[in-house]
Amino acid sequence: MTPPSASALLEAKALTREFDEGHVKALRGVDFSIKEGDFVAIVGPSGCGKSTLLQLLGALDRPTSGTLFYRGISLPDHPNPAAYRAREVGFIFQAFHLLPTFTAAENVQIPMFETDRSASERRERAFELLKLVGLEHRLDHFPSKLSGGERQRVAIARSLANEPSLLLADEPTGNLDSENAHSVFDLIISLQQEQGRTMVLVTHDPTIAGRAGRTLRMMDGRIVSDDKR
Numbered sequence: 001m002t003p004p005s006a007s008a009l010l011e012a013k014a015l016t017r018e019f020d021e022g023h024v025k026a027l028r029g030v031d032f033s034i035k036e037g038d039f040v041a042i043v044g045p046s047g048c049g050k051s052t053l054l055q056l057l058g059a060l061d062r063p064t065s066g067t068l069f070y071r072g073i074s075l076p077d078h079p080n081p082a083a084y085r086a087r088e089v090g091f092i093f094q095a096f097h098l099l100p101t102f103t104a105a106e107n108v109q110i111p112m113f114e115t116d117r118s119a120s121e122r123r124e125r126a127f128e129l130l131k132l133v134g135l136e137h138r139l140d141h142f143p144s145k146l147s148g149g150e151r152q153r154v155a156i157a158r159s160l161a162n163e164p165s166l167l168l169a170d171e172p173t174g175n176l177d178s179e180n181a182h183s184v185f186d187l188i189i190s191l192q193q194e195q196g197r198t199m200v201l202v203t204h205d206p207t208i209a210g211r212a213g214r215t216l217r218m219m220d221g222r223i224v225s226d227d228k229r
Contacts, residue, residue, distance in 0.1 A: 008069070009165070009198050010034040010057060015066035016221075017052050026052040028221035029066070036165070039192055039199045041209040044218035050202040051170055053218070057200060058089050058168050070166075086114030090159030090197075092188070094171040096151045098143040104130060104154045105139040111161040129157035133187060149180035156188060160195075167192065169201040173208070185211075 015030040027049045034040055042050045055061040056068055059081040068075045070088070078084050085091075090111075098107045108126040117125065130136050133153040143151055152172065159167060172188060173181035185208055192199045201212065209215050217225040 007035060008033040009036045009038075009071060010200075011067075011069045012056075013067045015053075015056065015068055016064045017049075017056065017061070018064045025221055027056075027063070030221075030223055032216060032223060032226070034198065034200065036198055037196050039189075039213045040201070041212035041215045042200065042202045042218060043204070043206070043209050043215055044224075046204075048218040049221040050218055054168050054170050054200065054202055057166070058091060059084050083114060086111050087162050088165055090161075090164040090167045092152075092155055092159050092167065092169040092172045094174040096143070096148075096155045096175070098151055098154060098158075100143050103140050103142055104135060104146065104150075104157075107143070107154055108158045108161055110158060115162060125161065126157070129160055130154070132160075132191075133157045147180070148176050149184055152176060152180075152184050153187065156184070156191070160191070165198060167197050167199040167201075169199065171202055171204065173203075173205070181205075 011033045012030050015027055016025070017027040018025050030053065042053065044050055052061070056063055056075070059075050059078060062076050070084070075084070099110070105123065105126040108129055109122040112122045112125065127136065127139065130139055133156055135150060135153050135157070138146060138150060143154070146154065169188065173185050176184060189211060201208070203209050213229055215227045216223050
């Protein structure tokens with residue numbers, strides 16, 4: 001195994017992911033390196049491997065072959081992937097993935113159950129984060145009582161619960177109208193910049209991709225260009 005670069009937060013080498021006993025090749029030898037604090041957009045047509053790559057970065061799936069390192073640690077060989085996901089990664093999904101029977105404040109607390117925070121500390125942290133995204137007045141509302149933009153703001157607050165180093169966003173504005181999409185994306189960018197977090201974002205929107213510091217373009221399971229600004 002080739003040793004990882006000392007300066008990289010994330011590094012992939014010859015990364016592949018196959019499905020259906022090898023008949024579907026979602027990733028075909030992907031190589032890249034991402035430094036701490038980078039804001040990287042991944043673009044390309046549907047089915048090119050963008051979301052598959054994001055799932056590997058979040059340890060939601062394992063590669064078929066190749067290497068993938070986080071701070072020099074092999075993610076496929078990580079002894080506790082759940083702990084990595086809870087403590088190091090914040091996820092923002094297109095479909096929000098809020099629990100319908102939990103209030104906004106309770107949804108934000110979910111990742112904190114993997115930590116040693118007390119119940120009162122979890123509640124206080126949830127309040128701080130909902131205030132950060134402008135929803136301190138919606139603490140006790142259930143997702144069904146929130147607008148799409150508000151639900152995504154709750155999801156953003158939840159993604160920050162454990163102060164992750166890495167934010168992974170998969171089409172985070174895809175289910176929103178244009179006004180809410182711009183508002184939510186402005187919020188994501190401001191939080192990423194102010195807090196210096198590394199972000200990898202999958203998007204079909206060229207306007208959104210254009211605001212990233214770097215764009216990886218994928219085609220047929222490969223990275224075909226790497227544009228830095």
